[in-house]
Amino acid sequence: MSAQAPVAVASSLETVELTKSFGGVTAVDHASVRFVDGKVNGLIGPNGSGKTTFFNCVTGMIKPDAGSVAYRGNDITRHASDRVARAGIGRSFQLCRVFPRMTVMENLLVAVRHPSLRTLLRSADDEHERERARHWLRRVGIDHLEQAEARNLSYGQQKLLELAGVLMGDPDTIMLDEPAGGVNPALIGRIATLVRELNDEGKTFIIVEHNMEMVMSLCDHVVVFDRGRPIAEGAPSDIQKDPRVLEAYLGV
Amino acid sequence: MASESKYLLELNDIEAGYGRAALVLRGLTVQVPPATVVCLVGPNGAGKSTVLKVASGMLAPRSGSIVVDGVDVTGTNSQHMLKHGLAHVLQGHSVFREMTVAENVLLGAFTIKDQKAIDERVAFVQNLFPIVGERWKQLAGLLSGGQQKQVEFARSLMVSPKVVLLDEPSMGLDPKTTAKVFEQVARMRDAGTAVLLVEQNARRALETADIGCVLDLGRVHISGPAPELLADPALGDLYLGGRPADSAHVGGSTAEPATKGR
Amino acid sequence: MRNVSERTASAALGPAVTETVVVVPDTPRRSRWPRLVSLALVVIGAALVLSFPFVAPNPYILSAGVVILNYAVLSTGWNFMGGFTGYISLGHAAYFGLGAYGTGLIVKYLQLPGFVAWVLAALLVVAVSIPVGIAALRVRGASFVIVSIAFVLILLLVFQSWREFTGGSEGLIVPRPFPDLMRPEHHRVFFYLFAALLAAALVAWWIIDRSKFGTALKSIREDEDKARSLGVPTTRFKLIAYVLSALVTALGGGLYALWFGDLDPIFQFSILVGSYMVLMALLGGVRHLFGPLLGALVVGIALEYFKLEFGDTQFHLVAAGLLLGVVVLFMPDGVIPAVRALIDRFRPQQTSIRDVTAAELLEQNRAAATSEPRAGASSDHRAGAAPDPHADADNREVVR
Amino acid sequence: ACSGGPGDGASADDDPIVIGVSLPLTGDFSEPGKGVERGYEAWAQIVNEQGGLLGRQVELKILDDQSNADRVVSDYESLIAQDGVDLVFGPFSTRLVVPSARVAQEYGMLFVEPAGAAAEVFEQGFENLFYAAPAVANDHYNYLADYLLSLPEGERPKTAAVASMDDPFAQGTAYGLRDKLEEGGVEILVDEVYPPNTTDFSVIAAKIAESKADVVIGGSQYQDGVNLIIALQQLDYQPKVAAFSTAPTNPEFASAIGNQTEGILSPTGWSETASYPSNVEFVEQYTEIFGNPPAEDEANAYTTGQVVAAAVEAVGCAEQGECQQQLIDWLHENTVETVVGPLSWDEAGRPSGAHLIQQWVDGEIKIVLPDDAKEADFLIPKPAW
Amino acid sequence: MSGSLLLQSVILGVLLGGLYALLAAGLTLYFGIMRVVMIAHSAFLILAAYLAWWFNRETGLDPMLSLVVTVPVFFLAGFLMQRLLVSRLKPLTLTMMSVLLTFAIALIIEGALGFIFTGTQRRIQLPYAGDSLNVFGAQVPVVKLVAFVLAAFALLSLYLLLKYTRFGRALRATIQHPEAARLVGIDTDRTAGYGFGLGLATAAIGGTALSLDATIYPSLHWHWIGPLMAIIVVGGLGSIPGAAIAAMLLGISQSLLQLPLGATWAQTVFYVALFATLMFRPQGFFGGRLAQRF
């Protein structure tokens, strides 16, 4: 692991020698990364550098070939994705995914954090839940679409919906894969502020993003991937100067 | 009659919408001269993609006309648009997931018979986007998000139409590749192509574009030379994303267009 | 809208958004029918069912009624899986057959009283359905359909070939639980038994439908991986739904065995029966509590009718096929939604949307009043602001 | 098929006696099912020409059960409870006889049937059931078994191969012969069972051919018999004796197997040429009506009609209710003259006779056993097919 | 059991496998490439067989001549079926609804056959029905051989068509992303229609081959659909070579297993193989990509 990690910070999520390869391609290559608890962590890197695959391995969407993932001290390697989610890690998808034939509201009511028989058999549309849902819709700014069918939303609107859905599961750590992709700039600003607020409320973020302004203005700590392994990490300001990063990612 | 028309693509007060739902485009007019990049910006759900869908015949307008290089193509099925010289790169992901990169790229040249021309093109896109060459025989669906976008863009480069519609070509691309894409857009323009570009990365897009159109409420809201739009502060805050610093005082105002809706 | 944006904005959310308004797409929202109406309907329906044995002109009609109730139970059972999770099983006849044969065989070999055997058989089926479910639910969509078909075909083979145990093609004879009843009484008793079973199944479905568990299952129908990433333990939930579904179907089968008495593998394990379950559920509407029941009524009556009318031809197959085809092509969501859509179309359109928007508008204007000046100021400070007529224009849109 | 009267059980002297039947007019057993239908229709027509029963015309109401147990039951249920027919005739194939007999029993109806020959039919404790044929399935081959075993050492077959449809009747016949031969010291080399819907017989045939058994016994209905024979021909297997149930008596049989029928054996409860008075009449009238002579299924159906008719005429009533019990009792006590000779039954409804053995000789099917009834000499070994 | 018996049943197995291969190819075509579960495939198969039988009975000519008519007719039928029916289904639910739609079609065909030709079992009476060639002690029935050759030929041409023509590529593109396909200039409607037509054409050929040496009755298609489904899953949905290989293997093992187990139990081999596949390799054993996703 390169660039000395900041000293004495509780690590929220830590991977050791995490590896995943598909046939010839090694998507994630012995990646040892630690993300800082209670901070907004950035994860950047050129296309195909393994960010999404890294996300997938961590959240159990796919099983890593080797290496381990620890969340807040306990090992979650190869846990099924729903288990990871209930452990408090929420994630969004790069090609945003919503439940097309459910209304925006129903989309939000899906998230499960504590699947006890009681909560499960409790009526889904009890006011309390709905109120929470409306709250999040308001905060991402699409509450006027509450009754629209998700498939009829524009791409950006779907991205926001997905974000709200993740937040409904009230995760402690939130992994966002290109939250700004296809979202209009003003809205990006809004998402950024939302992230900030939630972070102040104590949530940890891990954000994959190609939008440099957003990353630089938002993240406290940035990890740079190239060819499936971290090549640099540190404060945004340092990262921007790092020659390897310039070469591998930003170009020129 | 094709000759004397001074636009390659004309959308004349288009009204369009989905199903029995309310209109999305309400009397929108966009014209793209040859060798020009017109950039559409606007909030999510403003109807940018819809404009392109209408232009390429994927969505039939309720009223208004579409003219490509002087030929009225209103109501033409999208599969014939390429014949009329219009290509459209979709938003989101439209690679053929279960076909190899090769098949994807070659399908881009589906309408071309001349094998030699195809080979040249292939060589060209392969060195423009190395990934295309590297993964030539791999299933496109297995590529990363950004890589897929590259394959899509490469696919669209297999033909050289008169009019190109690009729906957020830079989405999910890393800065380096983004630069390349915009470079290509510039090249197309220089080759005389009329490009209608939709971008959320508006500042970056307007730097390349000649003309900018701000789309809101399904109408062209403001349009003008790209540099001017870039310069306009209010606009910047509204649509191009201001620096967080400004946010506080813009907050109220920006709520306005939304309220216009109701 | 306005007040919301205002609030969020004044909550210093940074540059708030310019959002186009989206009119609620007029796919009518699950329009909440007045509680009372639906309640009344249910009561009336129940009354009709319960009084049927007394109005039935002759034992044959009564027995037809029993058959239809049986179909209703089966397709409601099927709907626990198909309706919620969207996993369409064309082989659900397998559990119908297992329930029936299980009951019969237990009675035959363990000499237990019919209804004890019935319960035991149901439990056995649950035991079977768990491993099968685990295997079958590994695949989705069409592969699952194939597996389900394969499953019923296997059972058909086994029950046909394993003559020593199951009686093979000669079938199995299940002694009557009430030997001394004359046939008409026999029918009447079983009519009520089936009705009770159906009621139980419906209640269970209803509870799940409105529960968070139900929502989770529906999300599986839409996008399984996504649901998972939101913490829904899909594997477990699917399995639960599958087993429940198998259980209800098996109970139906067992009761059928006790009522009918003669089990023939070709009928008990026929894809046709399985497909009737699907047809009925689809016809009525898989997302509705009473969908399958309604479907069973229509299809069941139709089948009996065809049998009497075209008794000595294969025409009933054609008819069933046409029916299924029409449903799939023209009302894939079933009769109930189709009818509701129709009603919503006839009742003045705006109501379905406006009662929302109107309310919102009111609320907004009230709240907006406070921040009016700011908004006003902003609108002229903004270059080329859209002229005001928009508002009305859009209202019309909303109303249209 | 036939128009059903609104008959509500009450029998004014003028209105017809409605007789309900359910038959497999489609499905696995449609071929024999149609035969039975013709037999019933012939019977009804002949009876009506002779002034009907008790001076009333008879009228058939026939439903199709597609060879399904569930259908046959609801058919009889609707016939008895809904249409209130006066009498019922049995359906075809043992599989369907049992359930339908129970319905009849529970409505207290007399149930005479042309097809339920298998042993278990008579083990269900039905009092209302009578099988209208000379012998139960297992006894069909008795004459053949005795004959083969009586042959001198040299000619007597030593090995046999059995393939039977998984159907009580077909199996009953084949196993009757198998067991008797086995007792007689013949070794059973192959013993296969196939489900009714089997179409590919190549491997079963391969096994039989491989075994080179002297005798091949086919427990067949119709088409399966044909397929099996063709498959055996394809593998060029030449047995000394080939016995198949039912199939060889079917009019289309010869052409179906390419006319290489010489020497094929089959049991029959009925002979076109038998000299019983009613048989002569039946054959000629039937031929008149349908343009071709009847086969066994038709004859069995006709027999059923005769039996019921005899009881009705004797008791003097034909409607639902206590009349039915009287009919049942009368049949238990008496013997009925039919086209297959005199029939009488034990308390379970078993007839007490044996079947004739027919063989294809010179392109025609002739009775070869027993000696007193034979029209041709038994042909052994069977010529190549 | 002796070697010759083994040889005999291996030969029979191969001949059977060939037929399976062709029939499965059609299924896998709709299924892997068009996302349509064509339950009605085997119904059309039987329909073709009936037409061949009817043709033979009416004209007395060799049933294989009926191909001249049935193949084009079926192709057209497939085209129309896709254009008029399948294309109406919503893409979101295409796979599921297509199951039911084609199921309905299967029922209609079965019913119509029963209606017209009655449920009676039929069998073409060919002069050479009983003939066979002797190959080292084993008998190779001529009719089966003919059927096999017919199947093999059809299968090969189908494979080449899909693999090496622009049409094949266009077809797959059409299914995977219709909009995008249209935008590169593919006439998606016609392409999809042709695809379906092809599938049905194979059914016509398969059915005729089948009719040469089998008894047919309307409900026979249930008898076929199960094994065929199993084959295409084992072979990997959408992979024609996969289907062919799986068909061969399963055909042979079926006919071998019949020796010890008997006809009925032997059929279970298909389903055992099916479940084994799901357990260990849901995407199928021979190629067949991302199967579990559909």
Ligand SMILES: Nc1ncnc2c1ncn2[C@@H]1O[C@H](COP(=O)(O)OP(=O)(O)OP(=O)(O)O)[C@@H](O)[C@H]1O
């Ligand atoms: N298939 C559809 N059916 C109904 N409404 C739709 C459909 N697609 C889009 N809409 C609605 O039309 C409006 C415009 O959609 P469009 O995709 O053109 O927006 P956009 O400008 O492309 O937004 P984005 O920047 O997020 O892509 C949105 O409000 C959306 O809700």
Ligand SMILES: Nc1ncnc2c1ncn2[C@@H]1O[C@H](COP(=O)(O)OP(=O)(O)OP(=O)(O)O)[C@@H](O)[C@H]1O
């Ligand atoms: N299922 C798969 N099969 C084969 N290769 C894969 C698979 N998934 C990812 N890859 C490969 O792994 C590499 C990393 O992919 P990944 O999606 O993680 O990149 P990324 O960092 O998210 O890129 P982007 O910024 O474009 O999203 C890519 O080269 C991709 O081709």
Ligand SMILES: [Mg+2]
């Ligand atoms: Mg990615």
Ligand SMILES: [Mg+2]
């Ligand atoms: Mg868009």
